[in-house]
Amino acid sequence: MSWIVRTKSEAYRFRNAGRIEVEQTGSLHQGDPMLEWGSVTKTVTARIAELLDREGSISLSSPVSEFLPETGLPREVDVRSLAEHTSGLPRLPKGMIKTTADARDPYAKYTTERFDSDVLPDISEQLRGPVGSFEYSNLGYAVLTRLLEVATGNDWWTLAERHVFTPLGVTDVSIDPDPNSVPVLHTWTGRACRQWKLSGPFVGAGGLHGTFDALERYAITRAQQTPGEKPFGWGDDGEQYWHDGGTLDHAAFVGISYDGLKAVTVHTLGYNAGRVNKTVARLKRNSHRASATTRLAG
Numbered sequence: 001m002s003w004i005v006r007t008k009s010e011a012y013r014f015r016n017a018g019r020i021e022v023e024q025t026g027s028l029h030q031g032d033p034m035l036e037w038g039s040v041t042k043t044v045t046a047r048i049a050e051l052l053d054r055e056g057s058i059s060l061s062s063p064v065s066e067f068l069p070e071t072g073l074p075r076e077v078d079v080r081s082l083a084e085h086t087s088g089l090p091r092l093p094k095g096m097i098k099t100t101a102d103a104r105d106p107y108a109k110y111t112t113e114r115f116d117s118d119v120l121p122d123i124s125e126q127l128r129g130p131v132g133s134f135e136y137s138n139l140g141y142a143v144l145t146r147l148l149e150v151a152t153g154n155d156w157w158t159l160a161e162r163h164v165f166t167p168l169g170v171t172d173v174s175i176d177p178d179p180n181s182v183p184v185l186h187t188w189t190g191r192a193c194r195q196w197k198l199s200g201p202f203v204g205a206g207g208l209h210g211t212f213d214a215l216e217r218y219a220i221t222r223a224q225q226t227p228g229e230k231p232f233g234w235g236d237d238g239e240q241y242w243h244d245g246g247t248l249d250h251a252a253f254v255g256i257s258y259d260g261l262k263a264v265t266v267h268t269l270g271y272n273a274g275r276v277n278k279t280v281a282r283l284k285r286n287s288h289r290a291s292a293t294t295r296l297a298g
């Protein structure tokens with residue numbers, strides 16, 4: 001929607017050894033608003049699954065069908081495959097957009113009840129590839145979210161607070177923020193842009209809101225829990241562990257270098273989906289140049 005958004009905003013911060021080296025706060029990012037994290041939420045869901053595996057509540061190697069037998073998924077589709085996008089499930093559920101309302105807000109209709117009744121019973125028919133091959137799947141993370149809820153008897157937010165955010169000391173996060181705290185974007189005619197609502201199990205795929213500071217603090221403290229080891233559910237680009245996410249008009253990126261010293265956090269409002277990654281690439285290039293200059297000067 002970037003072409004119809006009147007005012008856009010970008011915030012970024014590059015931190016090295018705890019020191020902020022580069023920072024920008026756009027106009028819509030000032031005052032600690034609650035921002036959509038998009039698919040960075042998936043790293044929280046993956047962490048919940050990892051910790052529940054460690055405590056014995058679930059096993060990452062267990063077939064999904066042991067927890068959700070109505071799916072009819074083959075036994076080789078296990079919990080780990082959902083978290084690692086190797087389950088063979090497509091990016092989105094079949095028949096997701098059937099009406100104009102669906103097109104405007106595609107995730108809103110998927111309450112837990114509707115997900116259980118309309119998606120899970122025929123999900124085995126939606127397998128598109130062999131288990132073990134990578135295909136990024138929001139649907140897979142919605143299934144993982146539902147599995148964690150069924151296995152524990154707790155909703156996703158309760159699990160996220162208990163296992164992830166409270167131990168990390170991260171506050172200013174929510175799946176149901178005060179609407180007045182969420183930035184409102186407007187079209188060139190002055191109309192407020194309506195944002196997506198991620199309902200039911202899709203909350204665990206991309207439904208988190210949080211401040212920019214909370215996004216950075218979450219990434220840094222999460223990486224510090226497993227120093228030198230890729231956090232479960234994160235990506236690896238050869239230099240850093242990372243994850244990004246985008247909803248309709250919000251986009252986020254967090255990355256932590258292997259040694260844990262460098263952290264880059266970016267959030268955009270109103271830009272197209274590629275903007276956040278271009279900003280990350282620019283910050284990394286500038287960091288490399290600065291490092292080279294320092295070495296030459298030394």
